[in-house]
Amino acid sequence: MSNVRIATLRSWVPTIATLAIVAIVLVALAMLGGRTLPERQGPPIEQLAVERTDLTRGVIALTVRNTGPDPVQVAQAFVNDAYVDLTGGEQPIERLEAVTLRLDYPWQDGQPYLVSLLTATGVVIEHEIPAAVNTPRASGGFFAVMTLLGTYVGIIPVVLGMLFLPTLRRLGQRGTRVLLGVTVGLLVFLAVDATLEGVELAESNGGAFGGPALVVLGAVVAYLSLSAVDHRLRDRQQHAQEPGGLRLALLISTGIGLHNLGEGLAIGAAYAVGELALGAALVIGFTIQNTTEGLAIVSPLTRQRRPTVLQLLGLGILAGAPAIAGALLGAAVNNAELSAFLIGIGVGAIAQVVVQIAPSLRDKAGKILAPATASGITAGLLAMYLTGLFVV
Incomplete structure (x- = not known):
């Protein structure tokens, strides 16, 4: 190996060593850092964002994503204050996870609807549909x-x-x-x-x-x-x-x-x-x-x-x-x-x-x-x- 290549490799040694130290510290913080800090006081922070509304005859499908720091369990759903059957939210929604909630409701064309999602802790998350219309299908x-x-x-x-x-x-x-x-x-x-x-x-x-x-x-x-x-x-x-x-x-x-x-x-x-x-x-x-x-x-x-x-x-x-x-x-x-x-x-x-x-x-x-x-x-x-x- 030539002297030039040896000198080049030696010049990279400090950079490689620094990256290795940073990686070790990050792994240690990930494994031990959370255990050394006290638990957060107060109720969980629950946030859901509705990313898509898909309407088919008799069904309102909402694609929701957890945008908060804590898991969210959707317990019940209401449409215009009327209780509706809900499927798709049986498990808690983890942070940044997205799920599709299916609400059985006989909606009518052109009518406005207010969808309310009730979490297991009692938080109400609302989503407004200004005018219901059948979602077009790709064809x-x-x-x-x-x-x-x-x-x-x-x-x-x-x-x-x-x-x-x-x-x-x-x-x-x-x-x-x-x-x-x-x-x-x-x-x-x-x-x-x-x-x-x-x-x-x-x-x-x-x-x-x-x-x-x-x-x-x-x-x-x-x-x-x-x-x-x-x-x-x-x-x-x-x-x-x-x-x-x-x-x-x-x-x-x-x-x-x-x-x-x-x-x-x-x-x-x-x-x-x-x-x-x-x-x-x-x-x-x-x-x-x-x-x-x-x-x-x-x-x-x-x-x-x-x-x-x-x-x-x-x-x-x-x-x-x-x-x-x-x-x-x-x-x-x-x-x-x-x-x-x-x-x-x-x-x-x-x-x-x-x-x-x-x-x-x-x-x-x-x-x-x-x-x-x-x-x-x-x-x-x-x-x-x-x-x-x-x-x-």
Whole structure:
């Protein structure tokens, strides 16, 4: 063995020894630490979060998870103060364990119900069903509806917005900066709106796996991942001499696509529990709002050579198609933790895109927030706010 390898191995000895000491201490604490501490005083802390409500004719099935520190034994169940037969909760529910409780009750379509779970210690945990509706089952027709809905609210609006590229090409250099400012305003609004939605969704489910921290985790993961992708694209651009506008359009399309994934999750989940009114109002509302996303994608291409039809179509599908996947996943899984994490990914992706666009907003004096650019950002924010009013 060479001297270099011996020196390398010796340099790792302190690190290995430190890891071994840490592992030994952790094992000792796990085995002995709990025995040396006094028992907690007071009644047990019992918390259950309802993760999913599944309604079939004459049955209400609740998937509940123990989000507290102590085991929970469900003793009885009531629906609108009426005692109902309960199966599925015979054994105590351990921390972070999830079980499905089956309540036999002749519910009626469209009626509100209040489900009360009584634990063995007398704690009452309530869950409200605003309007009972038969839970849709995964079938060919179900997947077809979700695919069609995702196409309506995702791909079609984005492609329609991209059709304005020839009109946008007539803008001068100052007009291009204003347009990029509008893009930043659109993206910032999407990021803020998604953050609020993700935090609210995470908090509504008991926070067993981190709550709002899942949104932050998703955002950081997406930001770092897209930064790595951007670095790779920059290297390819330098070797192949690709136009920078196409690279930025690709990043914008990716960021919007990840946002539309979260949007599709919300749509699919709302459809699964009967809270989504399918119809022309929904389609038109999302078309008006998401058309602005297409404008954001093509805005970096106004000063570049003409992209091919296949390139534009690819950008549109990349931005819009995730809405289909989100709708399918949201309707089939309907998991709040997963939805919060994916919404966070969309937020982080949008934040990374905004950082990429910011240098292009500088005017000749080097100012990013020049009056014209600031006006564009404000216009983007207002456009997203006003078009959002059309979404029911």
